[in-house]
Amino acid sequence: MKKIDIACIIDDDPIFVFGTKRIMQLANFCESFLVFHNGKEAYDKLKAIIINKEKLPDIILLDLNMPIWDGWQFLDEFIKIPNKNPITIYIITSSVDPADVEKAKSYDLVSNYIVKPITMEGLKNMLAE
Amino acid sequence: MMHAQEQFYEIIKKDIRFIDFIQEHALDGLIVVNKNSFWINPKLYQTLGYKNNDTCLKPADLLIIKDNQLSFDFTDLKNQNIADCNYSFKHKNGNTITLFTKIKTVTNETGDLVAFFIGLNQENNIQSYSSEALIKEQQLQLKKQKLFLEKCNLAAKIGYWEVDLASQSLYWSDMTKVIHEAAIDYEPKIAAALNLYKEGESRDLITLSFHSITTKGTPFDHELQITTLQGNDRWVQSIGQAEFKDGACVRIYGTFQDITAKKESRLALIQEKEKLQSIIQATNAGTWEWNIQTGETQHSELWANIIGYTLDEIAPIDTEKWISLIHPDDIERSNKNMKACFEKQTEFYRSEYRIKHKDGSWIWVLDKGKIISWTDDDEPLMMFGTHVDISDNKKAALQLTETLNKIQGILDASTKVSIIETDLNGTITTFNKGAQNLLGYSKKEVLNKQTPFLFHQKDELLARRQAIFDEFGENVDTFKILTYESNRGNYDTREWTYVKKNGLQFPVQLTITPVKTNKITTGYLGIAVDISNLKNAEKEIKSLLDVTKDQNSRLKNFAHIVSHNLRSHSGNIAMMLDLLEYENPDLKENEFIKYLDQASANLKETIEHLNQVVLMNNSINENLQDLNLYDYWKKALKNLTVVTAQSNVAISCEIDPYITIKGIPAYLESILLNFITNGIKYRSEERQSYIKASCSIEDRYVVLHIEDNGIGIDMQKNRTKLFGMYKTFTNNPEARGIGLFITKNQVEALGGKIKVESELNKGTTFKIYLKK
Numbered sequence: 001m002k003k004i005d006i007a008c009i010i011d012d013d014p015i016f017v018f019g020t021k022r023i024m025q026l027a028n029f030c031e032s033f034l035v036f037h038n039g040k041e042a043y044d045k046l047k048a049i050i051i052n053k054e055k056l057p058d059i060i061l062l063d064l065n066m067p068i069w070d071g072w073q074f075l076d077e078f079i080k081i082p083n084k085n086p087i088t089i090y091i092i093t094s095s096v097d098p099a100d101v102e103k104a105k106s107y108d109l110v111s112n113y114i115v116k117p118i119t120m121e122g123l124k125n126m127l128a129e
Numbered sequence: 130m131m132h133a134q135e136q137f138y139e140i141i142k143k144d145i146r147f148i149d150f151i152q153e154h155a156l157d158g159l160i161v162v163n164k165n166s167f168w169i170n171p172k173l174y175q176t177l178g179y180k181n182n183d184t185c186l187k188p189a190d191l192l193i194i195k196d197n198q199l200s201f202d203f204t205d206l207k208n209q210n211i212a213d214c215n216y217s218f219k220h221k222n223g224n225t226i227t228l229f230t231k232i233k234t235v236t237n238e239t240g241d242l243v244a245f246f247i248g249l250n251q252e253n254n255i256q257s258y259s260s261e262a263l264i265k266e267q268q269l270q271l272k273k274q275k276l277f278l279e280k281c282n283l284a285a286k287i288g289y290w291e292v293d294l295a296s297q298s299l300y301w302s303d304m305t306k307v308i309h310e311a312a313i314d315y316e317p318k319i320a321a322a323l324n325l326y327k328e329g330e331s332r333d334l335i336t337l338s339f340h341s342i343t344t345k346g347t348p349f350d351h352e353l354q355i356t357t358l359q360g361n362d363r364w365v366q367s368i369g370q371a372e373f374k375d376g377a378c379v380r381i382y383g384t385f386q387d388i389t390a391k392k393e394s395r396l397a398l399i400q401e402k403e404k405l406q407s408i409i410q411a412t413n414a415g416t417w418e419w420n421i422q423t424g425e426t427q428h429s430e431l432w433a434n435i436i437g438y439t440l441d442e443i444a445p446i447d448t449e450k451w452i453s454l455i456h457p458d459d460i461e462r463s464n465k466n467m468k469a470c471f472e473k474q475t476e477f478y479r480s481e482y483r484i485k486h487k488d489g490s491w492i493w494v495l496d497k498g499k500i501i502s503w504t505d506d507d508e509p510l511m512m513f514g515t516h517v518d519i520s521d522n523k524k525a526a527l528q529l530t531e532t533l534n535k536i537q538g539i540l541d542a543s544t545k546v547s548i549i550e551t552d553l554n555g556t557i558t559t560f561n562k563g564a565q566n567l568l569g570y571s572k573k574e575v576l577n578k579q580t581p582f583l584f585h586q587k588d589e590l591l592a593r594r595q596a597i598f599d600e601f602g603e604n605v606d607t608f609k610i611l612t613y614e615s616n617r618g619n620y621d622t623r624e625w626t627y628v629k630k631n632g633l634q635f636p637v638q639l640t641i642t643p644v645k646t647n648k649i650t651t652g653y654l655g656i657a658v659d660i661s662n663l664k665n666a667e668k669e670i671k672s673l674l675d676v677t678k679d680q681n682s683r684l685k686n687f688a689h690i691v692s693h694n695l696r697s698h699s700g701n702i703a704m705m706l707d708l709l710e711y712e713n714p715d716l717k718e719n720e721f722i723k724y725l726d727q728a729s730a731n732l733k734e735t736i737e738h739l740n741q742v743v744l745m746n747n748s749i750n751e752n753l754q755d756l757n758l759y760d761y762w763k764k765a766l767k768n769l770t771v772v773t774a775q776s777n778v779a780i781s782c783e784i785d786p787y788i789t790i791k792g793i794p795a796y797l798e799s800i801l802l803n804f805i806t807n808g809i810k811y812r813s814e815e816r817q818s819y820i821k822a823s824c825s826i827e828d829r830y831v832v833l834h835i836e837d838n839g840i841g842i843d844m845q846k847n848r849t850k851l852f853g854m855y856k857t858f859t860n861n862p863e864a865r866g867i868g869l870f871i872t873k874n875q876v877e878a879l880g881g882k883i884k885v886e887s888e889l890n891k892g893t894t895f896k897i898y899l900k901k
Contacts, residue, residue, distance in 0.1 A: 013697060019704040026711060065693050094696035096740055098795065117700035119707060 004030040008057035010042040010074065011035075011092070012066045020061065020092075020118055027123050030059075039069025043077050056085050059126075061118075064093040064100060075107055090114055090126065133161040133168035136244055140235055141278070142287060142384050143350075145370060147235070147246065152267070152274050154231035154248030160188050163244040164203050173249060176228075178221030188247075191218050206232065206245045218249075226251070279303070288385035292319060294343065294378055301385075308365060308387045310357035327354035327362065338369065343378045346371040352388060364392035394502070401501050402513070415516035417446075417498075421471075421509045424448055435494065435518045437487030456483035456491055463496070470500060471509050478512070481519065493523040547627075547637070547657040550644065555580035555608030558652065567637075567659055569630035580608055581655060586626040586634065612653055615641045627657065635661050691739050699732045741799075741871050753791040753879065753900070758833065759784045761794075762822060765801035769809075776809045776818070783823040790831045790899040796875040803872045804895055808837040813890065830881065830898040838892040844885070851885060 007030040011017050017035055024030055034057050036042035049056055064071035071091065089109050093100065094116045104113045114122060131139065141147045151159060158173025167188055174180065177191060188201035200206065213231045220226050228249040235244040279302060282289055288305030292298070299317045306315055309325065323339065326332040331353040338349035350368045357363055369383035415432025419425075426446050433440040436454065443450075452460060459482035470478035478498040483491040498514025540548055540561045547567045550559035557575045565571060568584050575583065582590070594610050597603060605613055614621035622640040629635070637657040643650040706729055709716060716722045762782055766773065773780060790797070805820065812818035821836045842851065852873040876883050880900045887893035 013701065015701040015705065016697070019701065019708055022708050022712075023704075026708075065697075094693045094700055096696070116697060117704035117707070119704070120711065 004058045006030060006032050006034060006055065006057040006059075008034040008036070008042070008046075008060040010037075010039065010060060010066070010071070011063035012037045013063070016063070016116065016118075023118060023120060023123055027120060029123060038066045039071060039074030039077075041068070043069065043074055046078065047081055050081055050083050056083070056087060058088065060087060060089045061092045062089055064091060064095055072103070075109070079107070079109055092116060092118060131163070133163045133166040133244065136163050137161045137168060137246075138281065138285065140244065142282075142285075143368060143370075145382055147233075148274060148278060150231075150233050150246060150248060152271055154229075154233075154250055155246070156270055157228060157251050158249035160201060160247040160249070161244060162188070162201055162203050162206060162247065167201060176249070176251070177218060177226065201247070203245070207242060282384070286387055289382070290385055291380065291382040293380055305385045308357075308363070308385060309355070310359040310361065315358075325355050325357070327356055331355070335367065339381075342369050342371045342381055346373055346378060349383075352392065363387060364389040398501065408515075413517070417514050417516065419498075419512045419514070421500075421512055422504065426451075432516050435516055436484055436492055454485045456485070459483055467498075470498070478514065492518055493520045495519045545659060547655075547659075549581060549655045549657070550652055551581065551608075551655070552652045553650065555582070555611070555653075557581065564657075567629070567635075567657070568627060581611060582608070584627050584629070585611075586628055589626055611641060611655075612643070615643050615653065616650070624660065625657070635659055636664050638663075688740075691736060695736050696740070699729065699736055703729045703733060738871070753793065755789040756792045756794060756797050757786075757789050758797075758824060758831065758899075759786040759788070761797050761801055765798060765805055768798075768802065769805055772806065772809060776812065778809050778812055779817065779819040780805070781819065781821050783821070784833070785824055788824060788831055790879075790901065792879045792899060796879060800872050800875050800897065803868045804835045804897070807868060808835065808839060808893075811837075811839040811893075813838065813840050826901070827898070829901055831901055833897040833899065834894060835897070836892065836894040841889045841891050841893055842885070842887040843889045844887050852883070 007024060009017055009020055011020075021033055021035075024033070034045070036045060046056070062071045062074065069077075071093070075089075087109070088111050089107075090112050091104050091110055092114045096115055101113050104110050112126070114126075141151075155170075155172075157176040159170040160173065161168040161170075169188060169191075173191075200209070213229070215227045216230050218226045218228055228251060231248040231250070233246040233248065234242055235246060237243050279289070281287075282302065282304055286304060286308075288308050289302035290305050291300040293300075297319060299319050299322055301309070301311070301315070301317045301322075303313060306313060306317075309315075309317075311317070323332065323335060326335045334351055335353060338347075338351065341347045342349060348368070348370050350366070352364060352366050355363050355365055364387070366386045366388045367383065368385075369381055371378050372380040372382070413431070415435050416429040417432055418427040424447060426448075428440060428444070428446050430440045433443050436443075455463060459480075463480040463482050466475075466480045467478050469475045476499065478496070478500075480496045481493065482496065484494050486492045495517045496514060497517075498512050500509045500512045502511040504510045540559075544563050544566050546561075547564035548559065548561040549557055549564050551557050556577060557579055558577065560570075560572050560575050570579075570583070590610050594605060597605055597610065597613050601613075603613075609616075612621075614623075620640065620642065622638060625637055625639050626634050627637050636659075638660050639655055639657040641653055641655045644652040644654050706722070706726055710722065710726075759782070762784055766780060766782075808820040809818075816838060819838055821834075823834045823836075825832045825834070852869050873883055876897060876899070881898045883898070884896040885893065886896075
């Protein structure tokens with residue numbers, strides 16, 4: 001199992017963030033976390049990281065339904081930033097709307113669409129890929 | 130075949146030389162024999178002591194038997210070469226009279242033997258006279274014969290003429306003069322006589338014939354036109370013969386007969402026939418000809434065809450047969466019309482009657498006829514007529530009457546529809562009961578007095594006028610505001626407000642159409658329907674629609690809440706519990722936590738169901754794809770491998786592997802999974818269970834039959850509950866009461882339907898109708 005350096009969680013739900021972080025820690029999923037509470041904040045920070053050539057997260061868990069910028073807006077803007085480092089993005093959402101699932105498939109960057117809640121099993125599967 | 134007497138006149142008329150024969154050899158009697166008759170002249174009867182009217186005698190009766198080598202039979206005369214000699218004849222008083230018998234043959238133009246002239250002279254007539262006396266006697270006889278001939282000719286209206294070429298003189302008999310309308314003492318001249326022939330064809334022909342008869346002796350026989358001395362036009366038959374002496378023509382003679390009446394009636398007949406023929410050809414009519422005196426008829430092929438026969442099949446058609454074909458109720462009328470025509474009360478016979486068709490049905494025909502010739506006694510002789518099949522006309526006429534009645538009925542019966550007809554200027558000419566009911570005006574008040582402006586709202590008319598101006602740039606006034614659109618050839622239907630007599634207003638839908646006669650507009654028809662109720666209903670529908678829209682958008686919000694927010698919370702609870710138990714493994718034994726786990730799981734499942742239900746209606750508009758039913762069935766079975774293996778249910782599939790339905794993959798999967806799991810879930814433990822799938826085509830549907838032999842459903846009790854949400858009617862712990870509800874909604878979202886047949890403890894068959 002490959003150890004991930006930085007995992008980024010973009011979600012406005014503190015319970016989810018808390019829970020996910022705990023599960024990741026328990027599973028020894030990654031070294032450190034980056035947590036943003038909406039798409040806009042995540043975009044601004046990540047853009048700064050890219051520009052400053054600092055270390056980017058290896059994986060992003062992206063919620064769709066968020067205030068200010070939602071997950072889609074974030075994706076639309078984020079893919080415009082030129083970046084050579086590979087980032088794996090997972091959409092983690094409560095939405096089971098088939099329209100959302102279809103839309104997620106249209107982004108090359110998005111590796112998978114995971115319906116909440118996240119479980120230990122789900123996390124292990126994610127690492128296995 | 131002509132009678133011998135007739136033939137005799139014909140012959141001597143044509144060939145004057147026979148007169149010489151008679152003068153020479155038939156002074157005491159003449160017998161003429163032709164192929165089928167004979168004629169004995171009055172002189173012979175006289176010679177033998179009979180009276181002129183004792184005409185029952187045959188020539189053979191007159192002969193003394195011992196001399197019977199002479200026969201007066203045409204064939205015998207022809208075969209035996211009988212010499213001219215004396216034969217003994219019986220006198221009435223018993224004496225025997227010897228007559229010198231001279232036989233002369235008569236041939237026609239083609240040289241065929243047509244008759245024999247048997248001349249009879251008393252022997253002493255010839256031999257006992259001295260030559261001088263003979264000449265005298267002969268001259269006397271000649272005079273007598275000439276007189277006789279003149280008399281004959283007079284009776285037959287035949288004139289005689291003679292040209293003496295040496296003296297260039299022309300002789301006309303009295304009859305010839307009569308025909309020329311010349312005075313009895315008129316002295317004709319050759320040149321003048323030729324000029325009496327009508328200029329052109331007649332004169333050219335006679336001049337030519339006159340030339341060839343004098344030069345070559347060619348006889349002539351022509352029907353020619355002359356103009357008489359009184360200036361009248363006549364048709365004559367002129368026959369000429371020549372007499373030659375020493376190779377030169379010395380005399381021309383011939384007969385002259387007035388044939389005007391005959392010729393003109395013949396021409397008229399031909400003309401009449403031609404006229405009729407052309408008319409008939411144009412009308413596609415059958416024809417008939419009828420000789421009323423003899424009863425002979427002649428019918429055309431088409432006449433027979435009209436009643437379903439060929440002419441050969443039905444001929445001959447005599448009067449009896451014709452009457453037998455006519456409808457018994459129509460015979461009298463037809464006969465009456467015919468009689469009127471016979472009595473010259475009407476020029477034409479005309480009758481409409483039914484005539485029996487070969488197939489037994491009655492055909493209406495129009496029978497028209499005209500008497501085209503009459504006998505000398507003024508009796509109808511020939512009649513000519515036409516037959517036209519008028520069944521269609523009759524039918525159409527009947528239908529028209531029916532339709533007219535119906536229309537009148539509609540006009541009267543339409544108490545809720547206003548039907549108003551106007552002339553070109555808008556003056557009302559028809560105002561039906563509906564109009565009176567709706568508008569409150571009586572017929573009397575408006576008919577021929579008012580225009581529809583009486584009950585139109587003024588503002589609307591002005592607005593319409595403006596609209597016409599805006600659209601077509603035309604300024605129309607008065608009644609044209611209403612008829613403008615219909616005059617452009619369009620159906621003009623629009624909504625107007627009518628004002629009743631009492632001032633109340635109501636909305637109508639008015640259609641205006643031009644009334645046309647022979648493609649020319651003669652007025653307008655306005656049909657208006659009171660649409661008050663319609664308008665109210667429209668309002669109601671509109672408000673209902675608003676409510677529905679509102680509810681729909683709330684439903685969408687609800688869907689969103691369910692699909693996202695509720696799920697988030699339930700997900701968080703599940704995640705927290707998961708973590709809690711992970712970090713504190715001993716809590717797993719805690720009863721509270723156990724129930725919390727169960728409650729969390731139930732909540733998740735409920736939300737799942739709710740979500741499916743809500744999402745369903747939102748995705749109807751998605752495009753349906755062609756899905757292979759067989760493939761999806763196999764796929765569903767694969768997903769259920771474990772369950773089916775455990776349950777020991779025999780699942781068979783007879784679905785046509787090429788059949789496709791219109792659907793959404795997720796729905797079809799869900800539908801099939803649901804029915805298969807249902808079949809397994811509700812299997813009977815009492816028997817070897819099976820599930821059979823097959824399909825058929827019904828109209829625009831593919832029908833999937835899923836049959837099982839499970840516990841079945843009491844349809845009497847549960848029909849209404851079967852597809853309800855959260856309805857279960859078994860004690861099966863796995864029953865959730867959501868499956869069929871969702872399935873039904875999914876099938877309906879795909880434009881299909883579900884039918885169920887079931888019997889308790891026997892099994893269930895679901896028929897799932899999916900669009901082709």
